[in-house]
Amino acid sequence: MAEKHHNPSDYGEPIRYDPDFSGPLKRRSCTDVLCLLLLLVFIGCWIGIGLYAFINGNPNVLLVPIDSQGARCGLDSHVRDKPYLFFFDLTKCLQPIPFTGCNTPQVCVKQCPQTLFLLDNINYYRPEDMICTNDVRRPMTKNEALQLVTEGKCARWYLHSESVQKRCLPNIFSQNDLAQLTKIGSNVTVEMLQKVRDSIKIDFEQIGNNIVDDIMHSWWLILVGLVLAMLVCIIYIVLMRWIAAVMVWLSMIGVLAVLSFGIYQCHKNYLYYKEHKVYKDTSPWYQSLLYKPGTWMTLLIITSVILAIVVLLLIFLRKRIVLAIALIKEASKAVSSVTASLFFPIFPWILQIGVIAYAIAVGLFLSTIGSSQFVVENLDGSNCRCTGPAQNYKNNATCDPDIFASNCKEYGNECNPATCHFVGTVSSNLITYLHVINIFGFFWILFFVSGLADMILAATFSTWYWTFRKRDVPFFTVTESTLRTLRYHIGTLAFGSLIIAICTMIRVLLEYIDHKLKKYDNFITKAVLCCCKCFFWCLESFIKFINRNAYIMCAIHGKNFCLSAKDAFNLLMRNILRVFVLDKVTDFLLFLSKILVTAGVTSVAYVVFSTDYVKIVDTSELNYNYIPVIIIGIGTFFISLVFFSVFTMAVDTLFLCFLEDSERNDGSPEKPYFMSKNLMLILGKKNK
Known part of the structure; x- marks a missing residue:
């Protein structure tokens, strides 16, 4: 049987020229209204669950102090x-x-x-x-x-x-x-x-006193570092407006330099600790790891493998990088032309923080609803004797602390070390169901907010692309895109985020089942669960990819989720080579830029806090100089994700618009291309 090759015609006809099309439609109707109603009902129920938890829960039960013997003060x-x-x-x-x-x-x-x-x-x-x-x-x-x-x-x-x-x-x-x-x-x-x-x-458990103390002493320095990270991201994106090629190649060289320095440092420390053997058994475990030459050898191998992978990717993709740079430059023009889009992700980011805080608070209060459970501990082998209502008490049996204290004595005194120990809160099956709903609501609303930001940015950048003269782009493009999305397409966002939330909940359930079945140590069970988790991870990644492109098509054409997803999928499959050659290479280059920004800011923080080269700040009050460095590094990475998410969305939107532009138009005076002259030059196209 002959092998079946990829045929673009199998995925529908190319988009035809429409003389009335000039970008995102102004006139459109509401999409996926039933999903919108379902979302509103669910939000109302979620708020109701939160009120029930806040009224009946008591998180103070979880916050009681614990002594050196593990007793909960006021409970045991x-x-x-x-x-x-x-x-x-x-x-x-x-x-x-x-x-x-x-x-x-x-x-x-x-x-x-x-x-x-x-x-x-x-x-x-x-x-x-x-x-x-x-x-x-x-x-x-x-x-x-x-x-x-x-x-x-x-x-x-x-x-x-x-x-x-x-x-x-x-x-x-x-x-x-x-x-x-x-x-x-x-x-x-x-x-x-x-x-x-x-x-x-x-x-909760007197955790990390030193770490918190360091944060309290250096919070303003950490804040300065995070503000610096934000400024670096903004400057980086602005510079790509004019010198995109230089910035992209700088990112690649910078990442290679950082990895090379990491290899050098790991090799140097490996030789030093192998020769001097400064490991001490009395040292805390996290310091002992740094004294072992095996730790540095492991880091050396990992860093070397990463460097080799990056070098090979750059070698094989060197011809595609030129095309990717052109698309990145287009995206930088769009972001620079609509400056408000650069700061827009701050608002959905704040909403996501609110959703996370609400879900955690509801889960915390729900976990304290119910009756406290106490069990007998250390009764066997002690001289404690229980009489009256407590005469049948045995180890690990449930008990009442008041009855235990009154009826269990050791020669007339209170028992020692036998106790009636608090182990948790026993709740009904209803509370378990409410926990599941709370977790599901967390995923659904979180993905909804993320999709809302994606669709608004997609509408913004598609408006920029389909405006033939870029100077005619409306000044309030972000505002118009926001109002249009909120008015017409909340249901579509609810539909798309619901699908991802369901898939994520299945993955969470599989992790829970895997945790419960670990004690059986069954090879077949492990293999089946591993395959299931791998399948649903791939499915979730694919759905997220389809959702993102469906939101872009919905922002442009105003169709419902299913039709938008179908149109996006067919358009991408008709141009599958360009998807892998151009779009994915662009994502890889932007990822390198995020790594470079994070590594650069973190390196500056390391020099300031952990070395004697710069005496700008006083670190004498800090217990661990690297705590502010770690916080600044993690914060910088998330800040780069926020700002570069605009760039990534611009690239994805412009790429989809470019594919549609290539099918819809042919460069003739009647059907001119909307893409930039630079992009037309690289792709061998031109307007006649």
Whole structure:
């Protein structure tokens, strides 16, 4: 059987010349109204779910402090009446450990200390004033107290304190306390206590105190770095208006230079750590990795492979890069001519941030709706005896903390280490369904906002392309495109985003199933799930590609989603070679530009924060100099995505318009091309 070759005629007839066509239609009707109604009903239900969650949820259950033994203050049976967290030695909080909190014992207490206590001063020692762990029995002598302090079971000193989010922090205005500390030779000062209060930034599990502290000390420098990144993106795009070829080749050379420098640095560090062996077992894991030569060898291999791939791509695509540069230059002209389009993505970006914040808040409140679940822990092997209503309590059985505290005793005292421990919130199946709806709403509305921005930009740039004399482009093109899209095509956006949301939810469900089936470790199950996840990833990517081009066709011709998707698909398939030769090469070159901008700004931040070459800022108060560098690097990448998304949309829109222009017109006086002279010259076309 002869092989079937690609035949453009299989995908419909080329678009015919229409003397009345002059760009995006002004007169059009509403599209996909049923999907619009469905979207409005869903948004109303989503808001209702949010109100229900905010009224009935209590996120404070998730925010209660946790002591060094894992007990939740105010919730677990043995600390039911102890809602506050006390730190044994607050000076250890001056250098907190990331992701674990202060490196000092922490216990739950009934109330924060209201007096001064100094074990080293005999005049102030009373056994009943000692704050210790639950397994310490009183009374005790001072020598016994000193032994317990050495063992980390009791606090040596504390000051007048107040509750800050249920954590006991010293009152820095208690000058008498500081005076007493000074008399016994203590080095605790007002500045030290203030720094302790500032460094203990409370979050869900006391995570990353150092990181938060660094952010608080350098937030304005991070902001300056992000503003610099925004200016670099704007300048970069403006320069491409006149020297597109230079900027594109500069991007390619810059990326190659960055990768080459990375290879050099990785090789240098590999040889150094292989020879000096400075690895220490006592170092934190994230520092230990940097001391291992194997880490740098892995990075060296990865960087080398990436460099080789980029070089090979540039070699094989060198002839196509000239065409791609011409299309990029066209896009830069369009963006420069409609300056408002450059800043337009800021508004959908703010909307997306709002959608993300709302979905997270609803999910957080929903997760706290229901009854608290407690289970018995450490009962077996202890001397704890449960009687009365608690006589049938066993390990891992559900329990009531009040009943446990009243009926489970160890020689007349509270049980230790047996507890009735809080493990979570038990909710009905309704809450599970509401969680699923919330996740689905998050995806749907997020994709909807993204599609809205794409269609508005598509309408803007298609208006620019199909205006024969570019100086006649309307001044309020972005405004007109926004109003036209909001009036006529919200339903189309709802339809397209709904399809992507459904596909994404299927992928999330597959990930959930994969997580649940991991304990079975079945090879066949893993293979089937892997194939399913790969298939739906490809399907989602294809749908996103079709959606993007469908939005462009809808912005131009005003048809519904299905017809727009069909027209876009047929047009692309009739010009499939140009799609791969021109459009995808352009996307690759723009990706290199994003990488170059991100690498450039991040390198400047690294020189400022982590080296001694530039003494512009004082980094002495920072625990980790690289934290601002990482934040600026990540922020720069997302800023470049926001600004270059305009450029990418301009390229995709102009490319689709160019394909339609090539089919609709032939360059004759009656049917002139709308493309620029530069693009016509490169493609071998001209207006007669």
